[in-house]
Amino acid sequence: MKRKILVTSALPYANGAIHLGHLVEYIQTDIWVRFQKMCGHECWYVCADDTHGTPIMLRAEKEGISPEVLIDRVHGEHTRDFAGFHVGFDNYYTTHSEETRACANDIFARLAAAGLIETRTIEQYYDPLKQMFLPDRFIKGECPKCGAHDQYGDNCESCGSAYTASELRNPYSAVSGARPELRQSEHYFFRLSDHRCQSFLRRWTQSEDRLQPEAANKLQEWLGEEGEDRLTDWDISRDAPYFGFEIPGAPGKYFYVWLDAPIGYMGSFRNLCSRTGLDFDEYWKDGSSTELYHFIGKDILYFHALFWPAELEHAGYRTPTRVFAHGFLTVDGAKMSKSRGTFITAESYLAQGLDPEWLRYYYAAKLSATMEDIDLNLDDFIARVNSDLVGKFVNIASRSAGFIVRHFAGRLCTCDESLHAVDAIRDRRAVIAGHYEGREFGKAIREIMALADLANQYVDRVKPWELARQPGSERELHTACSNAVNLFRLLAVLLKPVLPALAVKAEDFLNVAPFTWDDGATVLAAGHAIRSYRHMLTRVDRRQVDALVEANRQSLAAAPPPAPQRHAEHQEKAAARSAVEAEGPPVGGAHVALDEFMRVDLRVARIAEASHVEGADKLVRLLLDVGPLGRRQVFAGIKAAYDPAALVGRLTVVIVNLAPRKMRFGLSEGMILAASDPEGRQPGIFLLSADAGAQPGMRVK
């Protein structure tokens, strides 16, 4: 029976690059979708960039571009990265679309009509400088429990306690550094606490295998027991300025990004429908007989298993058939780390020349239907890909094709279908299909590799290389190699969902139409001509992996200019030294009291202008934007290491309360921070940078 299936992966946020952690989900989904398509089902895979919200707005502002330009650019990057890993979306769209807006407005209106939307005035921190309300993550201050500095508005990373932003001591805006003030604002709420929502969700989450058992338990925890009604209303609006969809009839109020993100699945599908003639309603109307699956990370289970089905149900749409949550990626047993170089972007993986199918295979080999984290162990990655894919699988074709081409003009003879290996493959097909369907890819891979072992053992037993030397054994040789080529084909069919590009090469080598799942039950006809074998997959070289890690480690560094600098003498260093020496020896000497250090006012600054100074050997004139503190002119002795043009737009750190110094070329109103070898033995001077999120004017301490 032909199924009609709609599949989604979570929408990546449009403010950053796709990395190997993201790819776990897209590769997992893609394998599942490809399997369904191979089986002949009608299966549509849609996704989109998640483009709204404060972080996008601020990022665009920081880059000096409009949010639309930013999300366009990122959309291009994401599309490229996914294509590079053979993630075969039927549509990769954007939430910033009229389709998504229409769906969001429609759902909002229907929820309102159902009496599930209400407005309420809440008090929230407001940044008077930026003139915007601040999300919790953009408010920092001292932890009310332990007093740790620079903690976010929702919880303390130092002591782990959770609190609300209004409990923070000495709060400040992470956007402008200003002291935020509490202001009132009217917000829209989705009344999740309504008994209709609670009883629906209690039923929905605990029935029909909607969720994995661990996920269902987690949901049970969130929902509480019958009558406990733990769910609270969900704030779905944000005040201007906000990048998103303005709520109809509510000027200055916007849908919260997490409201329109899942609706982006609908928007993307609607867009696909308009291009292909598919029937949107058939897939989304209440009571639809089609299937709808969401692949997500376990971190967003709350949104997909509570908010989303409740919205759909009460807006009169169908709810997801199932939600599949997966775990996170670790690399070599630890969280991905920029400093260790294990925060690896998709782009860098491809740019370093690594084969995307290596990663697809490795992920497949480790994926299961559970929410457990999976580990990318780099040594294991190399060993597994080389031994399984090259040593076992591809080797079958490689070791048999030559004989067919050389001795039999590329033509196969009848495959011996009574062969144990052929029989075993046919016998295990259904089991393997079950593993694909059930997202137990690791088990599928284990099965397939055991079958590949059988194929190699067969070749080893019939020894074509000996037959080739014995006159009169042509027939046996022909049979042996035809059998081996057929075994390779059958295995390639089984692996196609995981290795689509390799499957194309195999199809070309075998001179056949694209594999379907049913091809795993047949063999090639006698007389079928294959093409000569060309390598389908190379081995992973450890040096490639090392280089990849190294590249990602370096990409975080502040991109110091490579220009070697012989004399590291410069104004900053000299001045810094004299400043410190006034208090004592710079290193390993007397301590500096905190309040003494705090007298040095360090701020994040953006280099607004940079130019050469006529007549100066070392100086560059900088005009710094220090946010609320205005602009300052600073002369920096970095001419030999930095081209002024390359400095514009960079964030760095400046001492703003250094006594101004009259120089021959003008007044220098501060000093930027840069690193260099104190002894002057190592060449180079390296400007300090601020991590993403820092804004001009922020205090450095």
Add this chain to the structure above:
RNA sequence: GGUGAUGUAGCUCAGCCGGUCAGAGCGAUGGAUUCAUAACCCAUAGGUCGGUGGUUCAAGUCCACCCAUCACCA
């Protein structure tokens, strides 16, 4: 802190409802072989199944506690 998950051979992992489950692949070692990117094939490896107590005729497999790691706590 609360809740949940995980902890099995050097590495990555299987082990469903307790009784041939102490396993597989890779690595390592030895052997065989040379068709294949030194690939492949055969054999071997003896890990107190995180720790300590329980339940049971019988426990990686159930219970309690402890340790470690991870996640979630809107």
